[in-house]
Amino acid sequence: MTDSSPTPSSPDGPDGPDLVEAPSRRRWPLVLGALVALAVIAGVVVATTGGEDDATAGETVRIGVVGASDPYWATYEQAAEDEGIDVEIVDFADYNQPNPAVAEGELDLNQFQHLVFLADYNIASGDDLQPIGATAIYPLGLHSKQYESVEEIPDGATVAVPNDASNQARALVLLQSAGLVELKSGGSIFSDLADIDTEASRVQVEALDAALTATSLDDLAGAVVNNDFVERAGLDFDDALAQDDPDDTKALPYANVFAAQADDLDDPTYQRLVEIYQETQAVQEGVVEVSGGTAVMLDTPVEDLRAILAEVESDTRDQQG
Template sequence: MSQTPPPGSTPLIEAPRRRRWPLVLAALVALAVVLGLVVSLTGGDDEASPAPTVRIGVVGASDPYWATYEKAAEEEGIDVEIINFDDYNQPNPAVSEGELDMNQFQHIVFLADYNVARGDDLQPIGATAIYPLGLHSKQYDAVEDIPAGATVAVPNDASNQARALVLLQSAGLIELKSGGTIFSDLADIDTGASRVEVKALDAALTATSLDDLAGAVVNNDFVERAGLDFDDALAQDDPSDPNALPYVNVFAVRADDLDNPTYRRLVEIYQETQAVQEGVVEVSGGTAVMLDTPVEDLQASLERVESDTRAQQD
């Protein structure tokens, strides 16, 4: 209850209230600065930018295990896009030029041939599997049934051609002057000592040309697509041979990306996911031998093959 001042007295003047809004404003500004610093350091939990998609080039993207692999990667927060190629000559330049982040379709010998020919430096970042190479025929049930003078096809790319020729020699169909190396080609065939003639075709065509050939060495990727059965191969090489390391299939990346933790984790997901591993074996008709060869061994093998390839060219 207020009191009225006595008559004649001087009214008391109320002291002015302190203006607090500048202090409040300063506090709010300080708080905003602190919050901004925290967000800039942590990236912010609610507004985090999504991780970029990792593009991986393969031959045979329709194989079911690739969808399984994409899902396994997604469960770990990695968005993967599998890009299909039908031509072996395209995935490596695509990685080199930045159109792809990784590829997985080739063995070490193929990668070495590419690097030397193009002056490139793509590197293996992890192993996947090794696949035996098989000799198939629609006309004959055994190697011994193939008549003298018949024509057998091999892939025309250097690395697979050499491997196919060594297989034909092991099967007793040809003789190689060098005894057989990773550099053997058609010129290495001793025609006088060989039982069959050899024709080089694109790897995608060896199987589809079987109607006109006595036999053909068919890359694993094209066996089932051509309606062939892995078990019907007349002969195949031995993937467990220690000398087979150059034919281990790998994930390949640019040299600058060898230590990329996301790419390395993607290799581990491939190697550790049982459904992926089983899918690869199933698609290969039970022929694939799954591997987790140390990256250092893969890189050492690549270096040796590249060195030998350059020496061969001198």
């Protein structure tokens, strides 16, 4: 930083030193003026740095989401702004993008995924993103444009599930509970297409990108559709032929979370942003409304979330041998 303070004047005049200097009444005002100037400069430095305890003061916090057009995000941004926090919601259409963006520092936080998805990402990538707060659990639903009940789906028909590992396992367990497939393992967070007992199952199962399961329904008997894509595809939550139970304690690994880099877990601004999400009634009501009344809102202690993540990661590593 360039020092813009005035250079102290030399006591020597242009013609050499003054041997006798008359007392001046202006000396104290000049000293006071200098002190005031220094105080102003110090104040500017403090204001612009924001202190050492809050590294994000005065900066924009970028949060990656899937579905930024949902009205509650604008409500959330305003609630954060009311507390002096500038938030930018960054939209993604692909679930595979927000985590690398946080890991690489392009985003500060993201909020789009459950703990099982986060565990799979961390293990596959070698990163260590961590939850800093819970948002909600959303049920996973089986939808159809051709049939009005599970029983109507004919034997041998094709049903789609998401192709990412965590949602695929959850979808297969749902299909098993609906009586459409049988899983050799009995069903777990590690089930995949190879776990299907084809001889004992009523339907064939095809894996598609999560964003495409709903839009492919014209060509399928049914599809398990992630909550984010239900309304976008013109579907109604109430029309789901079957769905899992988000109130079940076994569903906690599917709790959606805000995620951050491990080094940022104690950032007070990020923690406050989680609290704003959990404490702002209009945001909470907006989430439930967008989910068609299906979302179960959470304020699970962050220590519990991290413990669940660690357990899922450990089980996944054991599963992979």
